[in-house]
Amino acid sequence: MSFPWAEEYRPKHPFMRWLDERLPLPRLVYGAVGGGYPVPRNLNYFWNFGVLAGVALALQIVTGIVLAMHYEANAETAFNSVEHIMRNVNQGWFLRYAHANGASFFFIVTYIHIFRGLYYGSYKAPREMVWMLGLVIFLLMMATAFMGYVLPWGQMSFWGAKVITGLFGAIPLVGEPVQQWLLGGFAPDQPTLTRFFSLHYLLPFVIFGVVVLHIWALHIPGSGNPTGVDVKSPQDTVPFHPYYTAKDGFGLGVFLILFAILLFFLPNYLGHPDNYIPANPLSTPAHIVPEWYFWPFYAILRAFTVDFILPAKLWGVLAMFASILLLFFLPWLDKSPVRSGSYRPTFRIFFWILIADVLVLGYCGGMPAEEPWVMLSQVATMYYFAHFLLILPILSMVERTLPLPNSISESVLHGEEQEAAPVGVKPATAAE
């Protein structure tokens, strides 16, 4: 977004001037993440997670490409080729653990990123397209992570492939042919592994493309902010560089420290030990669960146990996909004109209940399909859908919201002028 006061790109070096007249790539970068992109000055640390997700994507692509230099997508040798990476390839253990835990961190920062958006109304006009492109990225991420998990060809890989393709088997009439088409056979085998490797290589680049669209769409209205109040004047913004490059750099440092702790000291904490057993088509592990970042959706899938008009299996599949597809309609389900949860006292209560609800779903998804977890996931699933389909539409009609600040800069100032102004700049007074 170029607010009228956005700084124009003025190349000083003659070569950069020459380049700018022919291919204004530096100008594009300057306007996207440089001094030419004005950003609200009041962003808190929840606004770090988009950049962190981008870093996580880059990390996965780089480590993934180097792993593919040593991995063999062959049902006979795949498991051993991963062990070869762990034991023989120079720093292979590091690269493999970085990729596996990188996937977990990618989901951690993405979930925080999504809930940031849910709390601050980042999905509301004029940012609906940003939100929907983000959901497309999320769906692609899940497909990519699932296929990557299949590649080591351990027990969880094999049975995960069987169960997840089985979801499509629940579709009426065409279910079974679709499942066989996905697997390239009647059960996961060589054709499955080969095509999953191919698609696991492809999809991250599709994700990268949608990320470009996501950022492009964001830069049309510009970044939101914790008050939800629109940018009105130059006092409300600071240039992205150096202010937010520095803040994002700090956040990245914290992220990398936490990532390093997991990677070097607890590399298998988030993994499942059964994936260190080679795939056995004749024996399903007693307790089969997907990776932790799929648990909430897995709980929704397993919550449907009774045939009601449609078979229970189909209900579970429909509900699981609906739980994400529903979010595409969120900008029109939540009609409240106030964006930020900070000025919506009742919404805020329900928001935290939703967080708790998703955590409960996640916990149930990680537990065996026995009581009380089945009951609990049924209640939590009902509440999840009720939150978006009932509570939010009703709230947007009846809720009494708090008074909004007149502007971003006013919300920042609170009289603490020295604190609010960048170093060396005289703070503005509200009267000016």
Add this chain to the structure above:
Amino acid sequence: MATVEHHEATAPAGEDGLRRRDFINIAAVSVAGVGGAALLYPLVNQMNPSADVLALAQIDVDISSIQPGQAIKTIWRKQPIFIRHLTPQEIEAANAVDVGSLRDPQTLADRTKPDKAQWLITLGVCTHLGCVPLGASEGENRGEYGGYFCPCHGSHYDTAARIRKGPAPTNLEVPEYEFMSDTAVRIG
């Protein structure tokens, strides 16, 4: 009206005109640079030969059945090795050459073991661009000097496998080897 402008911050400068903030900036970027380099190292190093490749070290070869005038090819570290049992005429031809006139001056004695001058053991890798020269198998073109001929760019090697003509810069490489007995050679 206060907008953000890039004029000098009011932080006090030290005697050398450097502010703390400048130092912090340099320090932060330096640490990030070191971290970036540390991350780059494994990404580059993973392409170097892995432990299982490095484990291929030595081979033992039985040479009892190689008759004078014959040669065999074997494989050592994924590369061909030529083991040639030279005839007296070939040894004579190799020793008759004026060493000073060679591109890569070496005598036959330099390239064989003492009292085992009839055993010429070399890598079968042309020193130009790495093709396998002809001449080890029966009936192959042995070049103008009766040794080996590389078909890729026409390098000729003599009976001591020294480069005599063509683009190759050096003689065929003699690997490290030792005779365990009269009929067994350990290469590597």
